[in-house]
Amino acid sequence: MSVNSFRGQPDAAGHFGDFGGVYVAETLIPTLLVLNEAWQKEKHSPAFNDELQRLLRLYVGRPSPLYPAERFSRALHERGASTEVRVWFKRDELNHTGAHKINNVLGQVLLARQMGKERIIAETGAGQHGVATATVCARFGLPCLVYMGEKDMQRQEPNVFRMRLLGAEVIPVTSGSRSLKDAMNEALRDWVARPEETFYVIGSVAGPRPYPEMVRHLQCVIGEEVRDQLAEQEGKDVLPDLLVACIGGGSNAIGLFHPFLDEPSVRMVGVEAAGAGLATGMHAAALAAGERGVLHGAKSYYIQDADGQIEEAHSISAGLDYPGIGPEHAWLKEQGRVQYDSATDAEVLQAFQLCARTEGILPALEPSHALAWLLREARSLDTPRRVVVNLCGRGDKDIFAVARHLSDSGSDTESDTGSDSGSDAKPDAESNAGLGTKSGAGLGTKSGAGLGTKSGAGLGTKSGAGLGTKSGAGLGTGLGAESSG
Amino acid sequence: MASATRLESCFVRLRESRRTGLIAFMTAGYPDAETSALLLDALVEGGADIVELGMPFSDPMADGVSIQAASVAALRSGMTLAQTLSIAEAFRARHAEVPLVLMGYYNPIYHFGAEAFAIRAAEAGVDGLIVVDLPPEEEGELRLHTDKRGLHWVRLLTPTSSEARLAKLLHGASGFLYYVAVRGITGTQRADEQELAQRLAWLGGQTQVPLAVGFGLRTAEDLAALRGKASAAVVGSALIERVAAASERGLQGAALATDLVHAVRELRQGLDG
Ligand SMILES: Cc1ncc(COP(=O)(O)O)c(C=O)c1O
Numbered sequence: 001m002s003v004n005s006f007r008g009q010p011d012a013a014g015h016f017g018d019f020g021g022v023y024v025a026e027t028l029i030p031t032l033l034v035l036n037e038a039w040q041k042e043k044h045s046p047a048f049n050d051e052l053q054r055l056l057r058l059y060v061g062r063p064s065p066l067y068p069a070e071r072f073s074r075a076l077h078e079r080g081a082s083t084e085v086r087v088w089f090k091r092d093e094l095n096h097t098g099a100h101k102i103n104n105v106l107g108q109v110l111l112a113r114q115m116g117k118e119r120i121i122a123e124t125g126a127g128q129h130g131v132a133t134a135t136v137c138a139r140f141g142l143p144c145l146v147y148m149g150e151k152d153m154q155r156q157e158p159n160v161f162r163m164r165l166l167g168a169e170v171i172p173v174t175s176g177s178r179s180l181k182d183a184m185n186e187a188l189r190d191w192v193a194r195p196e197e198t199f200y201v202i203g204s205v206a207g208p209r210p211y212p213e214m215v216r217h218l219q220c221v222i223g224e225e226v227r228d229q230l231a232e233q234e235g236k237d238v239l240p241d242l243l244v245a246c247i248g249g250g251s252n253a254i255g256l257f258h259p260f261l262d263e264p265s266v267r268m269v270g271v272e273a274a275g276a277g278l279a280t281g282m283h284a285a286a287l288a289a290g291e292r293g294v295l296h297g298a299k300s301y302y303i304q305d306a307d308g309q310i311e312e313a314h315s316i317s318a319g320l321d322y323p324g325i326g327p328e329h330a331w332l333k334e335q336g337r338v339q340y341d342s343a344t345d346a347e348v349l350q351a352f353q354l355c356a357r358t359e360g361i362l363p364a365l366e367p368s369h370a371l372a373w374l375l376r377e378a379r380s381l382d383t384p385r386r387v388v389v390n391l392c393g394r395g396d397k398d399i400f401a402v403a404r405h406l407s408d409s410g411s412d413t414e415s416d417t418g419s420d421s422g423s424d425a426k427p428d429a430e431s432n433a434g435l436g437t438k439s440g441a442g443l444g445t446k447s448g449a450g451l452g453t454k455s456g457a458g459l460g461t462k463s464g465a466g467l468g469t470k471s472g473a474g475l476g477t478g479l480g481a482e483s484s485g
Numbered sequence: 486m487a488s489a490t491r492l493e494s495c496f497v498r499l500r501e502s503r504r505t506g507l508i509a510f511m512t513a514g515y516p517d518a519e520t521s522a523l524l525l526d527a528l529v530e531g532g533a534d535i536v537e538l539g540m541p542f543s544d545p546m547a548d549g550v551s552i553q554a555a556s557v558a559a560l561r562s563g564m565t566l567a568q569t570l571s572i573a574e575a576f577r578a579r580h581a582e583v584p585l586v587l588m589g590y591y592n593p594i595y596h597f598g599a600e601a602f603a604i605r606a607a608e609a610g611v612d613g614l615i616v617v618d619l620p621p622e623e624e625g626e627l628r629l630h631t632d633k634r635g636l637h638w639v640r641l642l643t644p645t646s647s648e649a650r651l652a653k654l655l656h657g658a659s660g661f662l663y664y665v666a667v668r669g670i671t672g673t674q675r676a677d678e679q680e681l682a683q684r685l686a687w688l689g690g691q692t693q694v695p696l697a698v699g700f701g702l703r704t705a706e707d708l709a710a711l712r713g714k715a716s717a718a719v720v721g722s723a724l725i726e727r728v729a730a731a732s733e734r735g736l737q738g739a740a741l742a743t744d745l746v747h748a749v750r751e752l753r754q755g756l757d758g
Pocket residue numbers: 099100101125126127128129203204205246247248249250251252253318319320364366367392393394
């Protein structure tokens with residue numbers, strides 16, 4: 001069968017080709033049918049859309065800028081990309097709550113209100129979706145329960161604190177691998193038990209019908225803005241040549257890609273988390289190294305063992321740490337329309353630092369995967385002149401993880417990080433102020449300032465104050481009040 | 486018409502003797518493969534009419550903590566779908582007439598291969614399947630193979646299904662229908678007796694397929710309330726918890742099985758009065 005549009009999925013049954021669907025227990029079907037009906041009606045309702053647009057503008061801060069990242073582009077040229085290549089960042093990290101997640105949450109919570117639901121539940125991995133949901137629930141005075149794997153609560157402690165400050169209840173999930181997939185199981189169990197009063201806000205383009213389509217619809221604002229903004233900056237009808245986005249469940253990527261899927265000149269790359277490397281088995285790359293399967297209501301690709309048991313995902317970025325991928329991506333891969341690749345934790349740390357130092361932007365570790373792919377593939381970038389990267393989250397939440405990884409690995413700082421001197425710069429750690437292990441500033445493990453793990457200052461991991469990862473104070477002791485740095 | 490299947494004959498016998506059947510659940514490979522076989526025998530010895538064998542899965546979305554824990558323990562002891570089918574096959578060799586229904590989630594089956602699974606399950610002497618996350622919308626790709634091999638396809642009915650939905654579920658049901666008595670997952674709350682009785686009476690008027698009630702049934706008393714109102718009652722979490730508690734006390738192997746026989750017998754008495 002020939003496909004004449006890539007934008008016509010899913011079918012009425014929620015299938016993207018062979019993927020997607022409603023693979024859930026019958027106990028959940030009545031609830032999903034009601035949700036689907038409400039969504040199909042609301043998404044075309046002027047009242048719903050007016051309110052969504054108004055809040056996206058005034059509360060979230062949309063449109064987010066499309067920013068020409070000139071110094072980052074230059075770093076690509078130094079790595080062998082054609083000097084014609086120019087990179088723009090779609091700055092969804094500037095949204096309220098610091099990621100693209102709120103685009104989706106706002107729409108779903110408006111729908112929940114329309115449906116008369118009194119109780120909102122969500123799952124979260126990194127905590128970004130949980131924070132966005134807690135935020136919007138606070139805005140509307142709705143009680144909010146967030147299921148979060150016990151393990152994720154430990155590694156994303158600041159977001160746990162944030163959610164609680166916003167009035168949400170964070171429920172530790174102790175089953176299975178105690179991470180995102182188990183949080184989703186638990187949220188589904190909650191929903192089945194109290195379907196009438198509860199609305200389940202899923203955080204990515206995963207789950208049963210209508211979620212993959214609903215979340216996509218709500219995230220497409222990203223790509224639609226890019227289209228207008230690029231035309232504004234570059235001339236009428238000018239299209240990007242290449243779109244790059246990271247993939248956890250795939251919501252920020254589909255939000256950027258979908259409006260362009262039927263533009264044959266636009267190439268698209270989704271970057272999964274390769275963790276410690278695909279060959280190690282410690283990764284979160286469901287398309288690259290998983291197999292077809294069924295979980296959380298959808299047929300897609302999942303990381304699983306020889307017996308079809310779902311395995312735990314691994315990534316430096318908690319937000320990509322999901323052993324599956326949204327069904328539409330599985331379909332787009334099968335169609336050959338979107339290219340999927342991956343980036344390792346080590347590559348991501350490099351990209352994170354380079355972005356910080358060339359553009360003055362701390363990207364989240366998730367979009368750092370997209371940046372890392374560009375840096376690695378720089379040499380092959382000749383024809384795509386206009387490149388748009390979805391900078392879908394800010395890195396504030398990740399500074400501790402980054403500091404810890406940099407200190408664990410001694411110096412993982414690339415020799416030419418942040419230098420404009422070209423890709424043949426001498427591997428001289430001393431020359432790199434700020435990020436080297438022997439330097440005196442910034443993230444250095446032996447530094448006495450800022451984020452150093454041995455420093456006594458505010459955010460140091462061994463300090464007794466505030467947000468330190470080893471502090472037992474549950475984040476409540478005054479956010480750096482004891483700073484002695 | 487083909488001769489009656491083991492499940493059909495079982496329900497005919499139950500109807501003729503005016504008894505409500507007991508469907509007893511155990512997770513395959515719980516607490517380990519060897520003990521698991523003893524526990525299945527204990528279910529039969531205690532008076533279960535039908536045995537429901539859980540296929541362990543890493544992400545049992547519709548199950549409560551007890552069955553989740555059994556699933557985890559079974560997987561940890563090395564259980565696989567292939568071994569679950571071997572456990573079923575060995576059970577069939579020991580019990581020629583007791584109907585055996587497999588219950589689980591689709592991913593391990595899909596991974597095994599829908600057709601290969603149907604072939605192996607039929608060979609092993611399995612009578613029916615409950616695949617929790619394959620509602621009628623998605624059941625086709627597996628059912629295509631299992632129908633051909635005479636395996637019953639057991640569907641779940643819920644208290645929140647609309648009449649239109651129930652009509653869809655009743656059409657094409659086989660073996661028995663599994664009425665989920667509570668809103669929620671296995672092993673949580675207790676069912677509302679009156680609502681349940683009304684619902685069962687109404688459903689009984691809509692279909693010839695036997696109705697089994699499950700989820701939230703724990704004690705002989707719970708079962709007594711169903712006497713004569715349903716064709717069968719399913720008990721799962723309470724039996725798993727009984728085994729877990731006995732293991733905690735240090736019971737193993739045959740002693741664990743004997744303890745389970747007593748538990749099943751009590752339930753059986755609840756149903757028989
Ligand atoms: C900043 C950011 N980017 C990306 C993701 C991954 O989700 P998705 O692939 O749905 O965009 C997350 C998830 O937490 C996130 O916080």
